[in-house]
Amino acid sequence: MQKEKLQQHQVPIIEKEIAVFEHNHGHINNIIFKDGSGYPISAIYAPGPFEQHCKIPEALGCELTEEGYIKIDGFQETTVKGVFAVGDNAAKMRTVANAVAMGTSAGIAISKRMILEGF
Numbered sequence: 001m002q003k004e005k006l007q008q009h010q011v012p013i014i015e016k017e018i019a020v021f022e023h024n025h026g027h028i029n030n031i032i033f034k035d036g037s038g039y040p041i042s043a044i045y046a047p048g049p050f051e052q053h054c055k056i057p058e059a060l061g062c063e064l065t066e067e068g069y070i071k072i073d074g075f076q077e078t079t080v081k082g083v084f085a086v087g088d089n090a091a092k093m094r095t096v097a098n099a100v101a102m103g104t105s106a107g108i109a110i111s112k113r114m115i116l117e118g119f
Protein backbone atom coordinates (compact mmCIF):
# COMPACT_ATOMS: atom_id res chain seq x y z
CA MET A 1 0.00 0.00 0.00
CA GLN A 2 2.68 2.52 1.03
CA LYS A 3 4.96 1.27 -1.74
CA GLU A 4 2.17 1.76 -4.31
CA LYS A 5 1.57 5.32 -3.09
CA LEU A 6 5.27 6.13 -3.38
CA GLN A 7 5.44 4.61 -6.85
CA GLN A 8 2.37 6.62 -7.94
CA HIS A 9 4.34 9.74 -7.02
CA GLN A 10 7.49 8.56 -8.84
CA VAL A 11 9.40 8.12 -5.57
CA PRO A 12 12.02 5.41 -6.23
CA ILE A 13 12.38 2.61 -3.67
CA ILE A 14 15.88 1.19 -3.30
CA GLU A 15 16.23 -1.79 -0.98
CA LYS A 16 19.98 -2.19 -0.60
CA GLU A 17 22.31 -2.10 2.37
CA ILE A 18 23.93 1.29 2.90
CA ALA A 19 27.70 1.37 3.25
CA VAL A 20 28.27 5.08 3.76
CA PHE A 21 26.77 8.54 3.37
CA GLU A 22 29.01 10.90 1.41
CA HIS A 23 28.91 14.56 2.39
CA ASN A 24 30.68 17.82 1.79
CA HIS A 25 31.28 19.63 5.12
CA GLY A 26 28.12 18.06 6.56
CA HIS A 27 25.97 18.63 3.44
CA ILE A 28 24.78 15.19 2.33
CA ASN A 29 25.23 14.47 -1.39
CA ASN A 30 25.45 10.70 -1.98
CA ILE A 31 24.46 7.34 -0.57
CA ILE A 32 26.99 4.61 -1.33
CA PHE A 33 25.59 1.09 -1.10
CA LYS A 34 27.47 -2.03 -0.08
CA ASP A 35 27.40 -3.30 -3.68
CA GLY A 36 29.45 -0.24 -4.65
CA SER A 37 26.65 1.61 -6.43
CA GLY A 38 25.66 5.14 -5.45
CA TYR A 39 22.60 7.42 -5.43
CA PRO A 40 22.71 11.22 -5.26
CA ILE A 41 20.61 12.82 -2.49
CA SER A 42 20.38 16.25 -0.89
CA ALA A 43 18.39 15.50 2.29
CA ILE A 44 17.58 12.64 4.69
CA TYR A 45 14.31 12.28 6.59
CA ALA A 46 14.69 9.72 9.37
CA PRO A 47 13.26 9.25 12.85
CA GLY A 48 16.21 9.41 15.20
CA PRO A 49 16.20 7.35 18.39
CA PHE A 50 14.79 9.19 21.42
CA GLU A 51 16.68 9.60 24.66
CA GLN A 52 16.26 11.72 27.79
CA HIS A 53 18.46 14.84 28.10
CA CYS A 54 19.62 13.81 31.54
CA LYS A 55 19.52 10.92 34.01
CA ILE A 56 17.45 12.74 36.67
CA PRO A 57 14.19 10.84 35.98
CA GLU A 58 15.94 7.49 36.22
CA ALA A 59 17.91 8.61 39.28
CA LEU A 60 14.58 9.43 40.94
CA GLY A 61 13.37 5.94 40.07
CA CYS A 62 10.92 6.94 37.34
CA GLU A 63 10.21 4.10 34.94
CA LEU A 64 10.71 4.74 31.23
CA THR A 65 8.71 3.26 28.37
CA GLU A 66 10.39 0.94 25.87
CA GLU A 67 10.88 3.96 23.61
CA GLY A 68 12.59 5.94 26.39
CA TYR A 69 9.78 8.30 27.42
CA ILE A 70 8.96 8.81 31.12
CA LYS A 71 5.98 6.61 32.04
CA ILE A 72 3.07 8.74 33.24
CA ASP A 73 -0.56 8.24 34.19
CA GLY A 74 -3.52 10.31 33.03
CA PHE A 75 -2.57 13.07 35.49
CA GLN A 76 1.11 13.25 34.42
CA GLU A 77 2.30 11.46 37.54
CA THR A 78 5.28 9.20 36.99
CA THR A 79 5.68 5.77 38.55
CA VAL A 80 7.21 7.58 41.55
CA LYS A 81 4.46 9.11 43.71
CA GLY A 82 4.69 12.91 43.79
CA VAL A 83 6.94 13.15 40.73
CA PHE A 84 5.23 14.53 37.63
CA ALA A 85 6.55 14.75 34.06
CA VAL A 86 5.31 16.90 31.19
CA GLY A 87 6.37 17.79 27.68
CA ASP A 88 8.86 16.15 25.37
CA ASN A 89 10.32 13.90 28.06
CA ALA A 90 7.00 12.07 28.32
CA ALA A 91 5.21 12.49 24.98
CA LYS A 92 5.65 11.45 21.39
CA MET A 93 3.58 14.44 20.20
CA ARG A 94 6.38 16.91 20.61
CA THR A 95 4.77 20.36 20.29
CA VAL A 96 4.61 23.45 22.48
CA ALA A 97 0.81 23.17 22.67
CA ASN A 98 1.05 19.61 23.96
CA ALA A 99 3.72 20.52 26.51
CA VAL A 100 1.55 23.38 27.78
CA ALA A 101 -1.53 21.16 27.97
CA MET A 102 0.39 18.49 29.87
CA GLY A 103 1.74 21.15 32.23
CA THR A 104 -1.77 22.40 32.85
CA SER A 105 -2.97 18.87 33.72
CA ALA A 106 -0.02 18.35 36.04
CA GLY A 107 -0.60 21.70 37.73
CA ILE A 108 -4.25 20.90 38.39
CA ALA A 109 -3.39 17.42 39.72
CA ILE A 110 -0.62 18.77 41.99
CA SER A 111 -2.79 21.61 43.25
CA LYS A 112 -5.64 19.22 44.03
CA ARG A 113 -3.31 16.85 45.86
CA MET A 114 -1.84 19.68 47.96
CA ILE A 115 -5.29 20.99 48.85
CA LEU A 116 -6.46 17.51 49.90
CA GLU A 117 -3.28 16.91 51.92
CA GLY A 118 -3.76 20.15 53.86
CA PHE A 119 -7.51 19.78 54.32
Ligand SMILES: Cc1cc2nc3c(=O)[nH]c(=O)nc-3n(C[C@H](O)[C@H](O)[C@H](O)COP(=O)(O)OP(=O)(O)OC[C@H]3O[C@@H](n4cnc5c(N)ncnc54)[C@H](O)[C@@H]3O)c2cc1C
Residues within 6 Å of the ligand: 053, 054, 056, 086, 087, 088, 089, 093, 094, 095, 096, 097, 099
Ligand atom coordinates in the same frame (compact mmCIF):
# COMPACT_ATOMS: atom_id res chain seq x y z
C1 LIG B 1 13.99 22.34 15.59
C2 LIG B 1 12.69 22.24 16.32
C3 LIG B 1 11.59 22.91 15.81
C4 LIG B 1 10.36 22.83 16.48
N1 LIG B 1 9.29 23.51 15.97
C5 LIG B 1 8.14 23.50 16.64
C6 LIG B 1 7.02 24.26 16.17
O1 LIG B 1 7.07 24.94 15.15
N2 LIG B 1 5.87 24.20 16.88
C7 LIG B 1 5.76 23.47 18.02
O2 LIG B 1 4.70 23.49 18.65
N3 LIG B 1 6.79 22.75 18.49
C8 LIG B 1 7.98 22.75 17.83
N4 LIG B 1 9.03 22.02 18.30
C9 LIG B 1 8.85 21.19 19.51
C10 LIG B 1 8.86 22.05 20.78
O3 LIG B 1 10.04 22.85 20.78
C11 LIG B 1 8.87 21.14 21.99
O4 LIG B 1 7.80 20.20 21.88
C12 LIG B 1 8.68 21.94 23.28
O5 LIG B 1 9.71 22.89 23.40
C13 LIG B 1 8.70 20.97 24.47
O6 LIG B 1 8.76 21.71 25.66
P1 LIG B 1 9.43 21.06 26.92
O7 LIG B 1 9.26 22.06 28.02
O8 LIG B 1 8.94 19.68 27.14
O9 LIG B 1 10.98 20.88 26.57
P2 LIG B 1 12.08 21.96 26.22
O10 LIG B 1 11.48 23.17 25.58
O11 LIG B 1 13.13 21.20 25.47
O12 LIG B 1 12.63 22.40 27.64
C14 LIG B 1 13.41 21.54 28.44
C15 LIG B 1 14.41 22.42 29.18
O13 LIG B 1 15.08 21.63 30.16
C16 LIG B 1 16.44 21.99 30.15
N5 LIG B 1 17.19 20.89 30.74
C17 LIG B 1 17.46 19.68 30.21
N6 LIG B 1 18.20 18.96 31.08
C18 LIG B 1 18.39 19.73 32.17
C19 LIG B 1 19.07 19.54 33.41
N7 LIG B 1 19.70 18.42 33.70
N8 LIG B 1 19.06 20.57 34.30
C20 LIG B 1 18.40 21.72 34.02
N9 LIG B 1 17.76 21.95 32.86
C21 LIG B 1 17.74 20.97 31.96
C22 LIG B 1 16.75 22.26 28.69
O14 LIG B 1 17.89 23.05 28.56
C23 LIG B 1 15.48 22.99 28.25
O15 LIG B 1 15.57 24.39 28.46
C24 LIG B 1 10.26 22.08 17.67
C25 LIG B 1 11.38 21.42 18.16
C26 LIG B 1 12.58 21.50 17.51
C27 LIG B 1 13.79 20.78 18.09
